Amino acid sequence: MSEVSLFDPVRNGLDKNFRLTNCTKLKGCGCKVPQEDLMKLLEGLGQPDGEGMGIGLDSCVMKTKIKGVFLIQTTDFFYPLVNDPYMQGKIACANVLSDLYAMGVEHCDNMLMLLGVSSQLSKKEKDVVTPLIIKGFNDLCIEAGTSCNGGQTVINPWFIIGGVASAVTMKEKFIMPDQAIAGDVLVLTKPLGTQIAVNAHQWIETQQWEEFESLVTKEQIKSAYLAAMYSMARLNKTGAKLMHKYGAHGATDVTGFGILGHIQNLARAQKESVSFVIHSLPILDHMDVVASKAADNGLNFKLREGFSAETSGGLVVILSKDKAELFCKEIEEIDKVPAWIIGDVVPGSREASISPDMKVINVLHNNTL
Amino acid sequence: MSEVSLFDPVRNGLDKNFRLTNCTKLKGCGCKVPQEDLMKLLEGLGQPDGEGMGIGLDSCVMKTKIKGVFLIQTTDFFYPLVNDPYMQGKIACANVLSDLYAMGVEHCDNMLMLLGVSSQLSKKEKDVVTPLIIKGFNDLCIEAGTSCNGGQTVINPWFIIGGVASAVTMKEKFIMPDQAIAGDVLVLTKPLGTQIAVNAHQWIETQQWEEFESLVTKEQIKSAYLAAMYSMARLNKTGAKLMHKYGAHGATDVTGFGILGHIQNLARAQKESVSFVIHSLPILDHMDVVASKAADNGLNFKLREGFSAETSGGLVVILSKDKAELFCKEIEEIDKVPAWIIGDVVPGSREASISPDMKVINVLHNNTL
Incomplete structure (x- = not known):
């Protein structure tokens, strides 16, 4: 066991005042559009058609064209909320996988990574921070027994990190969240x-x-x-x-x-x-x-x-x-x-x-x- | 047949000078990190392990835990490049589905929508523009024979619109892109x-x-x-x-x-x-x-x-x-x-x-x- 320690910008070749969290005004899942506003904005989407379960629950569950086979997937992306880029990558990965786990899905067939590299960073800062974030994300994928194949990377004013987790599975491998009974x-x-x-x-x-x-x-x-x-x-x-x-x-x-x-x-x-x-x-x-x-x-x-x-x-x-x-x-x-x-x-x-x-x-x- | 026409901000209750494309400095797929820089940044990800085909090709193709069943998926998101919000939503949808089509995959089991609502917009502008973008995205999903279940919506300096397209399918339903022969x-x-x-x-x-x-x-x-x-x-x-x-x-x-x-x-x-x-x-x-x-x-x-x-x-x-x-x-x-x-x-x-x-x-x- 070793003690967890804080990210040291200087030891990573950056200015002592470098803070990853300064690349955004909103932090982590605190950047979400408030639920009420979100529901209003999403009115245009109409109701899920019974084939899938969508907004409001953690993952969507879709019947596929193959009998008995379901696609369960989720996405999440947000802005840095800790100053350690490697840990930030891990947090983004844990956060997106969590929506699959909430459905009782233990395996993930593929992860996609969503990345926005902040245009406010110097080239040096980009070169140090971005690979650390990616490594953190990827290392936790491996720990979860999955791998990251594909994604999208853009330039954005704020740093963005997130992903998409997908599992293809049979009915008995996931747990619908709607089975509570009084006394539970x-x-x-x-x-x-x-x-x-x-x-x-x-x-x-x-x-x-x-x-x-x-x-x-x-x-x-x-x-x-x-x-x-x-x-x-x-x-x-x-x-x-x-x-x-x-x-x-x-x-x-x-x-x-x-x-x-x-x-x-x-x-x-x-x-x-x-x-x-x-x-x-x-x-x-x-x-x-x-x-x-x-x-x-x-x-x-x-x-x-x-x-x-x-x-x-x-x-x-x-x-x-x-x-x-x-x-x-x-x-x-x-x-x-x-x-x-x-x-x-x-x-x-x-x-x-x-x-x-x-x-x-x-x-x-x-x-x- | 009817003639295509330009988006009129005034007829939509907005100032005559409103331009969706002013919410970003980079346009559409022009916002991508250049390929060379991208490859460098992604070095940390290591090589795909043979189970999947990843970066550089249009979609990733993953074997799932179910025999003979593959997960093919892709993601793309970017910034507005046209001033018509409804058409912008359609373009984002067509763009992400295109990566599946390039693999010869004709159906999509699920779409996720990735949305960043620009913090530079007034409340009125957000209320007009965002549902139009979502409607465009969703209408083209329907035209493609798929539906959008799930996604993520955040506040961001620039408007972001994109998605994730996934298909669960058997081997004979997709075409690997590596079969060219001289004379083709x-x-x-x-x-x-x-x-x-x-x-x-x-x-x-x-x-x-x-x-x-x-x-x-x-x-x-x-x-x-x-x-x-x-x-x-x-x-x-x-x-x-x-x-x-x-x-x-x-x-x-x-x-x-x-x-x-x-x-x-x-x-x-x-x-x-x-x-x-x-x-x-x-x-x-x-x-x-x-x-x-x-x-x-x-x-x-x-x-x-x-x-x-x-x-x-x-x-x-x-x-x-x-x-x-x-x-x-x-x-x-x-x-x-x-x-x-x-x-x-x-x-x-x-x-x-x-x-x-x-x-x-x-x-x-x-x-x-």
């Missing part, structure tokens, strides 16, 4: 607070830091940032595998709309008349207090309300109550990180909410690999 | 000069126009622009279909690297020791003279050298000499536009060149639909 519980496989950690990590280099220094140390922020980076770069593959073993009734992954946004989508998709109630929110240590102070200062991430954007967040898995603890235990054994039972499935009208008695679970940083 | 000929299914037409159409509104007005009229430029727009929005599906009927030995489509750039890639992929020689370049009426004058002024598109970028260009199809004329005749019967025999396959070392005796074929504009 919800399990979350990664802590919340990544967006707050990457923002706070920028603030420690600015005037804004003064507002926070009585509450938290710079070292604690750096530690949270590393923990967030490690968490975002981790594949949700184990979760996908165990969904089959423990007979999951569906899942979603947590990204730009926040945990409640994604669970609301999941609730609307259910076949039975059920609702989801969250009773616990696992949050990276110190991020709850930082979010609270930021809200006082006028920047409300809505973390406790369940709407703080995450990038490459965990899976929320719907499981029978008697299997959830075993699922969590086995995730922890394999991935060396905890998972938590965070909510209940109750009779209802396909809504999701956070209980007034909600408890924050403080998640200590795990910064060894 | 090359057929092109759309005229060249689209990038010059969209640029010239911007110049007629600027000071730059003075340089050209002795050579060509504004009406001739508008006509070329409409012809280019119509051509870019046309699917290469008929070409894909006829590739099977006439036993094509492979194909590529013409986009950002220019016709010679793409044919060079095609030549390198051949199994036999052959080279390609182009003897004719079909060019949209007036675009040859505009390109020549622009080169005198220091902006060399390299049209006659074969390197002028095209967006959603035609297929270059490798055919037996005895079948090429029938192929061209049938394309023209079905699509109401001509195709041309433009080159020869000769014994050689997998290179492509333009013959010193190259002739320009002047292609009149067809501006009725």
Whole structure:
């Protein structure tokens, strides 16, 4: 095990003030068009025709022309949110694969890479940063047991990194997310607070830091940032595998709309008349207090309300109550990180909410690999 | 049949000076990172492992875990190059599907849409333009017999539009592009000069126009622009279909690297020791003279050298000499536009060149639909 460390621009031949995150004004999945606006914009697309399941769920599932064979695919691209180009590439890869894993799909037949090289970078910066991002993306493809063949690369004002994940598979290899029944519980496989950690990590280099220094140390922020980076770069593959073993009734992954946004989508998709109630929110240590102070200062991430954007967040898995603890235990054994039972499935009208008695679970940083 | 007409911002509730193409500094497939730089950047990706065919060819072809079943897919995204949002959506769709058609794949199982809404637009402009782009994209999906399920939408300084096209298919349904033999000929299914037409159409509104007005009229430029727009929005599906009927030995489509750039890639992929020689370049009426004058002024598109970028260009199809004329005749019967025999396959070392005796074929504009 070795300690995770911060990207050093100087050791990579760049100016000490080089920050990859300065190539954009929006970070990671926080760059998504808000869900409400998106739905309005997409009105022109009409309804999926019953052959496929589309917008609002994590992956689309299409019948192909070959009997019994389905195409499951997803795409995601966004802007840098960490300063380590190699880790940024890994995060982009983990984030796009996560949508397949949320369908219980354990394998990916092909990845495409989507890349926009920032026109704001010098030639030297491009030459250092771009291959590192690509290597991170590619290395995590290999770890996931897939490979990247094809893609598109353009020049763009902001750096863009993302991909397309596709799996061709039979019906028994994926799990439709619509099978919750009252009495089930919800399990979350990664802590919340990544967006707050990457923002706070920028603030420690600015005037804004003064507002926070009585509450938290710079070292604690750096530690949270590393923990967030490690968490975002981790594949949700184990979760996908165990969904089959423990007979999951569906899942979603947590990204730009926040945990409640994604669970609301999941609730609307259910076949039975059920609702989801969250009773616990696992949050990276110190991020709850930082979010609270930021809200006082006028920047409300809505973390406790369940709407703080995450990038490459965990899976929320719907499981029978008697299997959830075993699922969590086995995730922890394999991935060396905890998972938590965070909510209940109750009779209802396909809504999701956070209980007034909600408890924050403080998640200590795990910064060894 | 009705005449194609220009997009009117005022009739769409926008300022008379609104131009979609002002949301970017790079146009269409002209935004691609140059091929040489791209290859360098992608070094980190390593070589495809024999399971798939990747970079340099139009689509990747992957064996799936299901015996005999292949996943063929491609992605492309770029910036607006015409001012009509609806036509821009169609062009983006035709452009991405074209890579499947170049493999002789006639059907697409799913499209994903990649969208970056320009942060430079006012809310009103976003509300008018974005649904039109989406509708154009979606309408052409329907015309192609596919549908768009899923995608990603972000905010970006420049407008981005593109997609991912995927087909799941058996071996006999696609045509590997590596089967040219000496004596074959090359057929092109759309005229060249689209990038010059969209640029010239911007110049007629600027000071730059003075340089050209002795050579060509504004009406001739508008006509070329409409012809280019119509051509870019046309699917290469008929070409894909006829590739099977006439036993094509492979194909590529013409986009950002220019016709010679793409044919060079095609030549390198051949199994036999052959080279390609182009003897004719079909060019949209007036675009040859505009390109020549622009080169005198220091902006060399390299049209006659074969390197002028095209967006959603035609297929270059490798055919037996005895079948090429029938192929061209049938394309023209079905699509109401001509195709041309433009080159020869000769014994050689997998290179492509333009013959010193190259002739320009002047292609009149067809501006009725």
